[in-house]
Every structure is written in C-alpha cells, then in structure tokens.
Amino acid sequence: DGGxxxxxxxxxxxxxxxxxxxxxxxLNHDAMYWYRQDPGQGxxxxxxxxxxxxxxxxxxxxxxxxxxxxxxxxxxTVTSAxxxxxxxxxxxxxxxxxxxxxQYFGPGTRLTVL
Amino acid sequence: LAKxxxxxxxxxxxxxxxxxxxxxxxxATNDYITWYQQFPSQxxxxxxxxxxxxxxxxxxxxxxxxxxxxxxxxxxxVSLSDTAVYYCLVGNYNTNAGxxxxxxxxxxxVKP
Numbered sequence: 435d436g437g438x439x440x441x442x443x444x445x446x447x448x449x450x451x452x453x454x455x456x457x458x459x460x461l462n463h464d465a466m467y468w469y470r471q472d473p474g475q476g477x478x479x480x481x482x483x484x485x486x487x488x489x490x491x492x493x494x495x496x497x498x499x500x501x502x503x504x505x506x507x508x509x510x511t512v513t514s515a516x517x518x519x520x521x522x523x524x525x526x527x528x529x530x531x532x533x534x535x536x537q538y539f540g541p542g543t544r545l546t547v548l
Numbered sequence: 549l550a551k552x553x554x555x556x557x558x559x560x561x562x563x564x565x566x567x568x569x570x571x572x573x574x575x576a577t578n579d580y581i582t583w584y585q586q587f588p589s590q591x592x593x594x595x596x597x598x599x600x601x602x603x604x605x606x607x608x609x610x611x612x613x614x615x616x617x618x619x620x621x622x623x624x625x626v627s628l629s630d631t632a633v634y635y636c637l638v639g640n641y642n643t644n645a646g647x648x649x650x651x652x653x654x655x656x657x658v659k660p
Contacts, residue, residue, distance in 0.1 A: 465645065467645070467646060469650070475652055476633075476635065476649075476650045476651045476652040476653050477592070477635075477650040478649075478650075479646055479649070482644070482645070482646035484644065490644070490646060492646060493649070522589070524591045524592075526591065528645055531644055531645055531646070532639075532641050532642075532643075532644070532645060533579075533580075533639025533640045533641060533642070533643040533644060533645050533647060533648055534580045534582070534597065534639055534640060534641055534645075535645045536582070536594045536597070537584075537592070537594070537645060538594075539590075539591025539592055539593065540591055541590065541591065542589065542590065542591055544589075
C-alpha cells in the first residue's frame with residue numbers, strides 16, 4: 435500500500451530540546467517537502483529536496499535542519515533555535531519536484547512545546 | 549512565480565454549486581493552475597489541475613478564461629463533507645514545486 439507516513443502523530447517537547455520528525459515514502463518519488471502550518475493559516479515551506487543528498491531552504495528554514503540520505507526518507511529536526519516550534523508539521527512528496535507535480539501529503543505531526 | 553489571491557472564506561448550503569475564484573494576474577506562459585483541498589488536521593490532497601479553458605474530473609471543474617489571470621474552481625452540489633480549505637497554486641515544469649506557495653487558502657463552510 436503506497437503512501438507517506440509520518441511519526442509520531444503527536445509530539446511533546448520541552449523548551450531547549452531538539453526533536454526529530456520522521457517522514458517516509460514508498461512512492462518512489464524523487465522530491466520531498468516539509469511544511470509548517472499554524473492554526474488558521476496556510477502551509478509554509480520549511481525545506482525541500484529534489485534528489486538524495488541535496489536539499490534547499492524554503493521560506494522559514496531558520497531553526498530547522500533536514501537530511502536526505504535515502505530516497506524514501508526525509509527527517510526534519512526542530513532545533514532549540516526555533517523560537518516558536520508549536521505547530522502542525524506536514525511532509526509531502528512528488529514524482530520529480532517540478533512545478534506542476536502533484537504533491538502527496540502525509541497525515542502530519544502535531545508538535546507541542548511545553 | 550505568480551502570486552495568487554483567494555477569498556478568505558465562503559459559506560454555502562448543501563446541494564448548491566460553489567465557485568471559488570483565484571486571482572493570478574502575473575501568471576506566466578508556462579504556468580499551470582492546481583487546486584488542493586485540506587480537511588482539519590490532515591494534509592492537503594490534489595483536486596484538479598489545468599492550463600486553459602475548462603477541465604473536469606469526478607470531483608470538480610476548473611474554469612480558466614482566455615487571459616488566464618484568474619481561475620475558478622467549481623464544486624457541483626456540495627455536501628457537508630466538502631467543508632474544507634481550498635488552495636490555489638501556480639507553477640510550471642521549469643520551476644521547482646517548492647517555489648509554488650500554498651497561501652492561506654479559502655475556507656469553505658457548507659451548512660445544512
């Protein structure tokens with residue numbers, strides 16, 4: 435059954451801690467993305483990757499880091515440098531990364547900083 | 549890439565046709581228009597994509613006038629389950645999908 439999985443669904447973090455959100459896809463897509471969504475707002479792009487071992491900053495990359503060591507995996511680390519990390523995080527993938535690609539989204543991870 | 553503008557919210561009633569318009573005045577020759585739907589606490593999902601005139605699938609229709617400076621997503625006979633946020637994106641083959649922004653979308657509320 436093809437798709438994108440994100441784990442965990444809910445995550446709680448203490449201030450000052452780094453935390454890593456998992457994203458895995460078995461769609462054989464080249465491109466993967468991380469978005470942040472705050473209540474009542476749209477999606478903002480954090481990072482994206484079009485190919486293994488390469489990734490680009492999105493609009494709000496400060497305080498976040500990513501890696502793309504495998505085609506199917508694109509983990510996101512929320513560092514202590516991110517001042518307001520409480521949000522809904524969405525991972526997506528698309529076949530090639532082109533501007534007309536359909537993006538397929540995972541179920542999301544809701545991060546709460548205590 | 550062209551900036552898109554959508555109404556913040558719309559209300560409708562079950563059984564009505566709903567039209568959501570997106571403005572993209574600076575659309576480029578190679579740009580396509582894509583619409584997504586997002587339910588609360590879920591990721592967006594693709595609805596429809598088009599370049600010009602009219603595109604129809606089992607879920608919606610997309611109308612794009614000749615000047616392509618706007619587009620209209622049409623949802624026939626909506627039901628309560630169509631209550632969601634709808635996003636309009638503009639992008640082309642020569643740019644990265646990461647350059648197409650989702651914006652705040654249009655929140656559609658369908659009432660009984």
